[in-house]
Amino acid sequence: MFVFVLAVVFKLVSIQFIQGDEYRALAEKRTIEDFDIPANRGNVYSADGSLLATSIPKYDIRIDAVQAKDATFEKYIGALADSLHVYKGKPVSYYKNIIRRARKNKNRYFLLARNISYSDYIRMRNFPLLNLGAIKGGLIVEQTTRREHPMGGIAERTIGYERQDENGNFTRPGIDGAFGVKYLQGTNGKRRKQKIGNGQWKPITDYDQVEPQDGYDVYTTIDVNIQDIAHHSLLKQLEIYEADHGCVVVMDVKTGEIKAISNLGRNKKGGYYERLNYAVGESHEPGSTFKVMAMMAALEDKVIDTSTVVDTKKGRKSFYGRVITDSGNGYGEISAARALEVSSNIGMATIIDEHYSKQPEKFLDRLSSWRLDKTLGVAIIGEGKPDIPKPGASNWSRNALPSMAYGYNLRMTPLQTLAFYNAIANEGELIKPRFLKAVKSFDKDIEVFKKEVLVEKICSDQTLSEIQDILKNVVIRGTGRRMYSETFSMAGKTGTARTDYANYEKWRKDKKYVSSFAGYFPADNPKYSCIVVIHQPSTKVGFYGADVSGPVFKRIAQKIYTDTPIIDEVETLDFKDNLVNEEFESYFENARKYKALMPSVVGMPVMDAIALLENLEIGVKVELKGNGVVKNQSVEKHQKLQTNQTIVLVAS
DSSP states (O other): OHHHHHHHHHHHHIIIIISHHHHHHHHHHHHEEEEEEOOOOOOEEOTTSOEEEEEEEEEEEEEOTTTSOHHHHHHHHHHHHHHHHHHHOSOHHHHHHHHHHHHHTTOSSEEEEEEEOHHHHHHHTTSTTGGGHHHHTOEEEEEEEEEEOTTTTTTHHHHOOOEEOTTSOEEOOHHHHHTIIIIISOBOEEEEEEEEETTEEEESSSSOSBOOBOOOEEEESOOHHHHHHHHHHHHHHHHHHTOSEEEEEEEETTTOBEEEEEEEEEOTTSOEEOOSOHHHHOOBOOGGGGHHHHHHHHHHTTSOOTTOEEEOTTSEEEETTEEEEOSTTOOOEEEHHHHHHTTOHHHHHHHHHHHHTTOHHHHHHHHHHTTTTSOOOOSSSOOOOOBOOOTTSTTOOTTHHHHHHTTOSOBBOHHHHHHHHHHHHTTTOEEOOBOEEEEEETTEEEEEOOOOEEESOSSOHHHHHHHHHHHHHHHHHSTTGGGOOSSSOOEEEEEEEEOSOSSHHHHHHSOOEEEEEEEEESSSSOOEEEEEEEESOOTTTOOOHHHHTHHHHHHHHHHHHHHSOOOOOOOOSOOOOHHHHHHHHHHHHHHHHOSSBOOOOTTSBHHHHHHHHHTSTTOOEEEEESSSBEEEESSOTTOBOOTTOEEEEEEO
8 A cells, every 4th residue: 555655646746747747738738729810801992982892890798607706796797687688678687597597507608699790899898797807707709700792782793702611612702702812811810718618618818819910901993883884784684585694894995994794693583693703704605796806807817808798698608518597588799897787697707718718827826816815814713714726626627717707616705805895995905804903901002903905906007997987887787776876876796696506406496595795885985895795585585686785785885974974174264266256345335335225236146135225224125026136126226215115126
């Protein structure tokens, strides 16, 4: 027994003094741990400073019911219950009982309020007992943040978010996702907590060991007014045509700033919401909007001019065993310019096949020089890749070129198509679409984003002028003529493409189309470019680009200029008009000369004649018959007038 006692004493001394530090560290590691305090993500703003996305702090208030001494607990329990009654509404006795029960059960993590706002948090931490803090009163505060979008579902996918699943994988769509890690995320803080059993942890103190550093604010190029117009214009058309999904993008011609982007997809109940970013991420066959690129290549290579005659037959023509058709009975022999205006598949296929079939690389190199085979490199994650086939590829055949001429057998995203049309509007300068204006910390600029030119000049001035004229005529007398307005000019190209047609027999039973319109406005001195793409409209209602997507483009263009008219700056008001000066001098001379005598007012505008006569010192009455210029006066020139005399003027 004596030896056993010595062994026990030796072990105790060894644990206490020799291995004590190691065991104490292990115990602390298991019961005390530093937890991350998430930093507030920076805000996302529109171009005019409207809030698009923000992080709102939320708080859970708990109490360590055992922490306070008995005397302190008894002194304040009644007042705390009374404050909770005023704040939450239940009886005072209810709060007394549940807090006493928590103390009796040694609950060191008892919940008083969950997910409350900052103002409520400040209010509660001043309640009796809680205002003594963590050590004396047992106050436990836990903060979380929630991302809010003040504009609701409008542009929600473009504004974006950052989410983490149970496996630690992140989903980062939109602006919030693209710039979250670099700018918005901030630096997390640290707070030390102690394990109190049952997997629960409570803060040791009521302050953070390391304070979190909030993220920077991001200012986007989005214009909330234009965004609202684009969103509701697209939504209305999707509902009318019962389409599957669609997108619209509005871009500033000179700067490349994206002023509005809306992506709406249909849910199972038939409603529409921001499901995916189709404008940036969805590559598809563009259809007839690509005919503009094909025509420009032929014009720039000078293999044709706008007056070159092309035979479109009677609406059917075979290319290498494959028949291409036009709507109706075809257009016969027409000019190349007219072929684009009426969107002739045969006309464009004939032009490209005749001049490039023996040297397809020449045509493809022209497209490549315009970067049509490359992504734009926009900041938003998930940009779709263009696919333009080349000889040797699996999707290359003798029919590749004729098909590409009218927008098939290749793929592009709506944003990539829009960037090219914007270059046409911008006198040939191809600009990278831009979603951000600046990153700021309060009023301090962290980074400012400027225009980025991808191609300084896509073509010659002659080609540019010719294609601009054709795009105007598409709206005036071509496939987009139903969009024409005498009061507002637009230019662009309609597009209608089959989709999901791999199985032709299946497609015939359930025809599906992609309807689009790409262009800019006003037609002269353009301010904005825009593309509208609507997938799978109901063929029972309509499917042509001019009918489905064209009205969205027109509605956006007209409403933008109704709500935000162009302002012309007048450089100076200091100018002289000789005719106006002569008329004024004549009027002033008559007013000075004739005080009691009747002047001659024949030939004067009636308003001037009335003003002259009624301001004579003698005081007369004027009766007017007719409008316009005075032809006759009832009192002859230089006759003396009487007070209250009536003078009749006849005008026409």
